[in-house]
Amino acid sequence: MFMALEPRRLYRQVADQIRTLIGTGELVVGERLPAERELAERFGISRPTVREALIVLELEGLVQIRMGSGVYIMRKPAAGPAVLPADDSDGPFEILQARCIVESAIAEEAARCAGPECIAALDANLDLMQDALGDPDRAVALDCAFHGAIIDIIGNSALKRFTGLVYDRRSSPYFERLASYFEGPHTWKLALDEHRVIRDAIAAADPSAAREAMRAHLTLAQKRFSESFGEEQARED
Structure with missing residues (x-):
């Protein structure tokens, strides 16, 4: 389901992958994402980078972060560009x-x-x-x-x-x-x-x-x- 990433702004790539999986239905609305540690291992990146990606997705309304519980899929992405800065912004x-x-x-x-x-x-x-x-x-x-x-x-x-x-x-x-x-x-x-x-x-x-x-x-x-x-x-x- 998840693919290892090439160096760039990694948090953007993580957000892109998760967003795509939500859009295709592989990640279902209401479902809880794997824990940060597991996501970091699957992507081959650090946990802080995972956290940055999840914040992006939360700002887009695609996930909800519930402290002490987990991160949950909220909705499928709407048509059109994702809500990320046009530049390759620093995390x-x-x-x-x-x-x-x-x-x-x-x-x-x-x-x-x-x-x-x-x-x-x-x-x-x-x-x-x-x-x-x-x-x-x-x-x-x-x-x-x-x-x-x-x-x-x-x-x-x-x-x-x-x-x-x-x-x-x-x-x-x-x-x-x-x-x-x-x-x-x-x-x-x-x-x-x-x-x-x-x-x-x-x-x-x-x-x-x-x-x-x-x-x-x-x-x-x-x-x-x-x-x-x-x-x-x-x-x-």
């Missing part, structure tokens, strides 16, 4: 990986040149974020502002524009839908604690510690988004 996990690589170096450089006013700006952001843990939209905005404040320490406008292009992807419908399943007060509290470690390393003028603190933070962010939808446990119950 959320590629975005997080790119941020990890770039922002680790930014934090390292920021630790070399941060003055007291820069640390004060980071502290003000952390105080605001502490009060916004239950407000998803505000937490996202303050998270971006924290990372932006670190970029501002360096004072390189070209770097700011470059990272801005990556940050803009954070507001894509795919990323936002994925985040809706895995972000909440608990995960924002974890992010806040990780931000404080980054802040302390920059304030201590320790480039190595700042680089590793940022790397750890964004690696853990990827891990949080890599959590299962919980259907494996449901299938065992």
Whole structure:
């Protein structure tokens, strides 16, 4: 039923295959898809890539993700093009990986040149974020502002524009839908604690510690988004 995939934007290929199987009736409306782990093995890809494909299909209304239960077929696709971006868009996990690589170096450089006013700006952001843990939209905005404040320490406008292009992807419908399943007060509290470690390393003028603190933070962010939808446990119950 499922075929192994060639390298490209793999999540798009997974979505295309599942969409076709729904259209031909091989996957029946109301049926539960195999678990993420099984789909990943069948396609020969990672579970996060499967998750990205399922988010695309959910946005199209073809599947419904029920946390702790599984992913269910909702309807056959309508005639016409699928609801995917015209370009070969980056997936959320590629975005997080790119941020990890770039922002680790930014934090390292920021630790070399941060003055007291820069640390004060980071502290003000952390105080605001502490009060916004239950407000998803505000937490996202303050998270971006924290990372932006670190970029501002360096004072390189070209770097700011470059990272801005990556940050803009954070507001894509795919990323936002994925985040809706895995972000909440608990995960924002974890992010806040990780931000404080980054802040302390920059304030201590320790480039190595700042680089590793940022790397750890964004690696853990990827891990949080890599959590299962919980259907494996449901299938065992």
